[in-house]
Amino acid sequence: MMIPWLLLVSLFGKSTQDGNGQESGVLHCGAQNLKLTGSDQMILLTWEDTPSCSAVQDVLIYELEVLIADKKEHYDEVAVAPDQIGSTHSWNWTSYLALECASHSVRLRSRYKNHTSQWKQETRPGHETSKAQVYPKDKLFQVGSTATFCCVLPAGEVFGKMSLPEYSSADMNTTRISNQTYALTVHLNQASKYSCTDVKCELIPDVVYGACAYIGYPPNVMDLQCETRDLQSVDCYWTDKDSSLPSKNITEYHLLGSPKICAKWPETRCSQEVRVDARVRNWTLTASNPLGEVKLSDTADLTERVHMFPPEGVTVLSVNARNVSLDWKWTVQQYYNLSLICQVNIINHGENTISEHFGVGLNFAVLNDLIPNWTYNVGIRCRTAQHFWKWSSWSTNVNFHTKGDVPDALDVWMQVMDNQIITIWKMPLANQSHGHIEDYEVTWTKTTQRERQNRTKVAPNNYSLVLSLDTTVGHIVTVTARNINGSSSPSTITIPSSNPDGTKVNTSSIIGSNGSFNLSWSASPTASCGYIVDWCPTLGNCTVEWLKVPPNQTNASIFSKNFKDGLRYTLSVYACTRGAPVLLQRREGYVREKNNPEATSLTARNLKNGSYIFTVKARTAVGECGATSITATLNLLTDNLIGTVFIFLAAVFGLLSLITIVCYRHWTCIKETVYPPIPKPVLTSTGEHGCRHFQVDQCHYSEADITDVPELYCRAGAPINGFVSQENMPFVFSQTPKGYYNQPLKKFTPPPLTLPSTAIPSQPGLPSSPFRREFPNASYNLIMQPGNQQSNFCPELQEATSLERSSDGYQPHDHTETFTTNQTEEDPDSPMSCVSTYILLPQSSSR
Numbered sequence: 001m002m003i004p005w006l007l008l009v010s011l012f013g014k015s016t017q018d019g020n021g022q023e024s025g026v027l028h029c030g031a032q033n034l035k036l037t038g039s040d041q042m043i044l045l046t047w048e049d050t051p052s053c054s055a056v057q058d059v060l061i062y063e064l065e066v067l068i069a070d071k072k073e074h075y076d077e078v079a080v081a082p083d084q085i086g087s088t089h090s091w092n093w094t095s096y097l098a099l100e101c102a103s104h105s106v107r108l109r110s111r112y113k114n115h116t117s118q119w120k121q122e123t124r125p126g127h128e129t130s131k132a133q134v135y136p137k138d139k140l141f142q143v144g145s146t147a148t149f150c151c152v153l154p155a156g157e158v159f160g161k162m163s164l165p166e167y168s169s170a171d172m173n174t175t176r177i178s179n180q181t182y183a184l185t186v187h188l189n190q191a192s193k194y195s196c197t198d199v200k201c202e203l204i205p206d207v208v209y210g211a212c213a214y215i216g217y218p219p220n221v222m223d224l225q226c227e228t229r230d231l232q233s234v235d236c237y238w239t240d241k242d243s244s245l246p247s248k249n250i251t252e253y254h255l256l257g258s259p260k261i262c263a264k265w266p267e268t269r270c271s272q273e274v275r276v277d278a279r280v281r282n283w284t285l286t287a288s289n290p291l292g293e294v295k296l297s298d299t300a301d302l303t304e305r306v307h308m309f310p311p312e313g314v315t316v317l318s319v320n321a322r323n324v325s326l327d328w329k330w331t332v333q334q335y336y337n338l339s340l341i342c343q344v345n346i347i348n349h350g351e352n353t354i355s356e357h358f359g360v361g362l363n364f365a366v367l368n369d370l371i372p373n374w375t376y377n378v379g380i381r382c383r384t385a386q387h388f389w390k391w392s393s394w395s396t397n398v399n400f401h402t403k404g405d406v407p408d409a410l411d412v413w414m415q416v417m418d419n420q421i422i423t424i425w426k427m428p429l430a431n432q433s434h435g436h437i438e439d440y441e442v443t444w445t446k447t448t449q450r451e452r453q454n455r456t457k458v459a460p461n462n463y464s465l466v467l468s469l470d471t472t473v474g475h476i477v478t479v480t481a482r483n484i485n486g487s488s489s490p491s492t493i494t495i496p497s498s499n500p501d502g503t504k505v506n507t508s509s510i511i512g513s514n515g516s517f518n519l520s521w522s523a524s525p526t527a528s529c530g531y532i533v534d535w536c537p538t539l540g541n542c543t544v545e546w547l548k549v550p551p552n553q554t555n556a557s558i559f560s561k562n563f564k565d566g567l568r569y570t571l572s573v574y575a576c577t578r579g580a581p582v583l584l585q586r587r588e589g590y591v592r593e594k595n596n597p598e599a600t601s602l603t604a605r606n607l608k609n610g611s612y613i614f615t616v617k618a619r620t621a622v623g624e625c626g627a628t629s630i631t632a633t634l635n636l637l638t639d640n641l642i643g644t645v646f647i648f649l650a651a652v653f654g655l656l657s658l659i660t661i662v663c664y665r666h667w668t669c670i671k672e673t674v675y676p677p678i679p680k681p682v683l684t685s686t687g688e689h690g691c692r693h694f695q696v697d698q699c700h701y702s703e704a705d706i707t708d709v710p711e712l713y714c715r716a717g718a719p720i721n722g723f724v725s726q727e728n729m730p731f732v733f734s735q736t737p738k739g740y741y742n743q744p745l746k747k748f749t750p751p752p753l754t755l756p757s758t759a760i761p762s763q764p765g766l767p768s769s770p771f772r773r774e775f776p777n778a779s780y781n782l783i784m785q786p787g788n789q790q791s792n793f794c795p796e797l798q799e800a801t802s803l804e805r806s807s808d809g810y811q812p813h814d815h816t817e818t819f820t821t822n823q824t825e826e827d828p829d830s831p832m833s834c835v836s837t838y839i840l841l842p843q844s845s846s847r
């Protein structure tokens with residue numbers, strides 16, 4: 001019982017009894033050999049227990065106080081278990097300030113059962129400087145953290161302010177630590193834009209001191225992907241953003257936990273030798289910088305992640321006209337054991353075709369269906385056939401030129417005109433001729449006598465042959481092209497006999513759109529080898545163009561660079577058969593109409609005295625037709641005119657009298673011929689359609705229906721009294737009261753007039769009849785309006801020296817005459833206008 005008591009006496013130096021009877025005393029057990037060290041912002045205290053502490057049988061507490069610049073900043077307790085008594089104790093604390101900023105002191109005492117020892121203190125002084133300093137210097141901070149910088153001034157210097165120029169003052173607080181030390185607390189919310197962020201301390205007067213702070217990010221690795229290229233190592237790729245740290249503290253990457261640095265930022269791929277086997281593994285990347293460390297894994301079986309190197313040494317082994325063989329090498333021997341797919345990219349004048357090839361260790365390919373005598377450029381890439389991961393990059397490209405061959409068969413068509421057969425073929429393109437064309441050979445024979453062949457050669461720059469043959473019998477024409485390699489296979493076309501009552505097809509109209517015709521037709525069972533669409537202008541020179549259409553297609557978009565706006569085209573659809581092509585349908589129309597069809601008047605101004613013939617032609621539904629002319633005499637000299645008028649009147653009167661007599665004599669005959677008598681005089685064309693006639697002359701397309709005919713009107717001064725006309729009359733005199741100011745001077749009452757038959761065209765459906773017309777009562781009152789209108793002759797105005805005079809007598813004032821027509825032929829956009837004094841007669845004409 002003595003030993004514990006003795007121990008207790010040694011533990012407590014003296015025991016006193018206070019007034020309340022409470023026991024208190026100074027504890028002898030305490031700390032010794034205190035050592036205060038530190039770096040950056042951390043202080044480290046080590047101490048030992050005094051020997052008297054060995055009596056302690058319970059937990060001994062050490063109380064610690066931290067003072068910064070003599071100001072109490074932190075309190076802590078360290079509990080020492082009885083078995084730890086006697087060992088060296090250590091304690092650390094991280095200050096909010098760098099240790100250089102101010103003195104850091106630690107006070108330490110022990111406590112045991114309400115007894116405490118004396119305080120013991122260790123001090124680590126701040127940095128004494130002869131010039132102002134900012135701490136910490138060159139320290140790394142993470143974006144988002146809060147940091148405190150201090151400015152230590154030598155005695156006598158006066159503090160101004162502390163700041164980070166890139167930050168706003170709202171993010172900063174400045175505090176005074178001591179007379180010579182100030183602290184700035186900043187919330188670091190931006191990474192250093194340049195190498196570092198300045199921290200400034202300004203003194204009064206204006207002197208600035210500073211330190212550098214590196215504000216950046218811990219690693220931020222994403223999208224890790226690992227693969228193998230040579231089947232002997234793993235290659236990993238990832239992304240990582242810039243940590244904004246100085247290069248000496250940049251992010252380092254380690255693969256598979258290896259201590260060896262695999263890569264350093266900004267490198268975001270690295271490779272490491274591994275045994276590649278068919279096993280799923282975690283491919284782990286560790287990224288670390290002073291602000292943090294990140295681990296990322298990609299789980300994969302590398303045999304399913306083969307990213308091949310491109311083929312090397314691609315060579316063209318054998319070059320033929322239409323095929324070549326290529327071979328190449330693999331730099332990785334293991335590839336020869338892999339089942340591969342390779343693509344050959346065949347570049348031909350900018351167009352790409354890709355062919356695919358399969359095989360184990362594939363190192364060759366045969367390319368077929370090439371164009372003879374043609375330059376190609378090829379590149380190859382490959383991948384493993386199973387477990388598609390990635391294509392290799394393309395090999396370097398190689399060029400080759402295929403050998404020449406005979407030309408391709410020609411695209412041949414025909415055109416029959418009168419007694420001529422025009423065989424026409426398309427110029428073989430460079431990819432069809434396979435070498436320079438030396439000539440064409442055309443052979444032809446009657447379908448009835450095939451054994452008797454005639455043949456001729458055609459120069460290489462000619463693409464048609466005109467043969468004057470008996471078109472009432474069918475012919476077979478064959479064309480071949482020849483180059484240095486030989487003759488093409490023959491292209492044969494059967495030209496049908498031109499049967500006068502042969503099949504007729506209806507012609508319907510077609511409207512072009514966007515500069516082309518969209519044509520469709522119903523399928524024909526006879527079209528065993530497809531369809532041929534041909535087209536050419538309805539009128540004028542006709543060099544036929546054509547398009548061949550496969551049998552399963554019954555529509556075509558027809559476009560030609562030769563298409564002209566405002567020109568009428570005839571399109572024909574033929575069935576391609578074993579024999580002659582069979583015409584299926586015919587269409588006519590404009591690619592783009594230029595046709596103001598509403599225009600019915602033209603005015604010619606500023607004409608000189610004289611006689612003019614005005615010819616007006618219409619582009620009707622089937623083409624140009626119905627040319628109508630009038631003759632007008634412009635004579636401002638009234639005397640001359642009156643004389644002329646009288647002569648003309650006399651002539652007409654005489655002629656009419658003669659005709660009346662003749663008609664009277666042969667009235668019975670006439671009546672028999674024209675029975676029943678025509679109730680009203682009809683002014684129309686005779687016989688054939690004018691248009692048709694016209695067309696046959698111009699072009700072999702003669703089947704067209706006629707839909708429209710132009711009518712040429714002249715406007716005169718006053719309403720015609722008793723004028724006999726019919727609505728469909730092709731040539732009508734009419735008046736428009738509007739715009740005429742003159743007075744009727746004379747009335748002309750000619751006898752019934754019968755004009756000779758002419759080819760004036762008629763409206764379709766209108767019965768043909770002799771051109772017969774009466775002018776019982778007509779009066780023309782012409783006006784000339786003064787004016788200095790500009791001359792605007794339409795090109796159709798032709799000056800005529802011959803002059804036909806009307807019997808109309810008048811005394812002109814100023815006149816404006818208006819020709820009312822359907823349209824002009826040549827220049828439908830420009831109105832024809834003239835100021836004239838004229839006398840007119842119907843002028844029948846056709847072209």
Ligand SMILES: *[C@@H]1O[C@H](CO)[C@@H](O)[C@H](O)[C@H]1NC(C)=O
Pocket residue numbers: 044091092093
């Ligand atoms: C600081 O103390 C902690 C425990 O409080 C300890 O884990 C750490 O290792 C100590 N640091 C140093 C440098 O002693």
Ligand SMILES: *[C@@H]1O[C@H](CO)[C@@H](O)[C@H](O)[C@H]1NC(C)=O
Pocket residue numbers: 113114
């Ligand atoms: C220690 O002192 C506190 C008051 O200071 C008292 O409440 C407590 O009972 C004492 N404990 C012992 C073991 O004396």
Ligand SMILES: *[C@@H]1O[C@H](CO)[C@@H](O)[C@H](O)[C@H]1NC(C)=O
Pocket residue numbers: 179
């Ligand atoms: C701090 O400054 C005050 C007045 O500015 C002065 O009274 C005091 O003695 C100074 N303290 C020290 C430690 O220099």
Ligand SMILES: *[C@@H]1O[C@H](CO)[C@@H](O)[C@H](O)[C@H]1NC(C)=O
Pocket residue numbers: 170171172173185186187
């Ligand atoms: C600055 O002080 C104000 C008020 O004491 C406080 O609200 C703010 O968070 C402080 N800013 C920083 C960056 O410490």
Ligand SMILES: *[C@@H]1O[C@H](CO)[C@@H](O)[C@H](O)[C@H]1NC(C)=O
Pocket residue numbers: 140248249290
């Ligand atoms: C930054 O890099 C330098 C040089 O390698 C090194 O001395 C320093 O300790 C590094 N900083 C940190 C915070 O790791």
Ligand SMILES: *[C@@H]1O[C@H](CO)[C@@H](O)[C@H](O)[C@H]1NC(C)=O
Pocket residue numbers: 280281282297299
């Ligand atoms: C990969 O790692 C994950 C977790 O890190 C673990 O669950 C998984 O089993 C690992 N897979 C393999 C194939 O090692």
Ligand SMILES: *[C@@H]1O[C@H](CO)[C@@H](O)[C@H](O)[C@H]1NC(C)=O
Pocket residue numbers: 320321322323366368
């Ligand atoms: C390649 O072309 C040549 C000559 O044109 C021919 O004899 C050969 O059969 C062709 N080879 C292949 C694989 O098509």
Ligand SMILES: *[C@@H]1O[C@H](CO)[C@@H](O)[C@H](O)[C@H]1NC(C)=O
Pocket residue numbers: 333334336337
């Ligand atoms: C390829 O496969 C053959 C037979 O499977 C084997 O003998 C050879 O070693 C393999 N070569 C390589 C490079 O893997």
Ligand SMILES: *[C@@H]1O[C@H](CO)[C@@H](O)[C@H](O)[C@H]1NC(C)=O
Pocket residue numbers: 373403404405434435436484485
């Ligand atoms: C191949 O075409 C070129 C023109 O591109 C020609 O000069 C050459 O003679 C042709 N070669 C053969 C073999 O046809």
Ligand SMILES: *[C@@H]1O[C@H](CO)[C@@H](O)[C@H](O)[C@H]1NC(C)=O
Pocket residue numbers: 444445446452453454469
């Ligand atoms: C071939 O030419 C001969 C003589 O020029 C001519 O009599 C014969 O009709 C021609 N045959 C054919 C099919 O044109």
Ligand SMILES: *[C@@H]1O[C@H](CO)[C@@H](O)[C@H](O)[C@H]1NC(C)=O
Pocket residue numbers: 540541
């Ligand atoms: C028609 O063609 C001939 C010769 O090809 C040419 O001389 C004439 O000018 C052409 N006519 C028209 C209207 O194009």
Ligand SMILES: *[C@@H]1O[C@H](CO)[C@@H](O)[C@H](O)[C@H]1NC(C)=O
Pocket residue numbers: 550552553
């Ligand atoms: C016609 O047939 C060919 C090949 O048979 C095909 O490629 C094409 O698409 C077909 N066209 C239509 C319009 O059916």
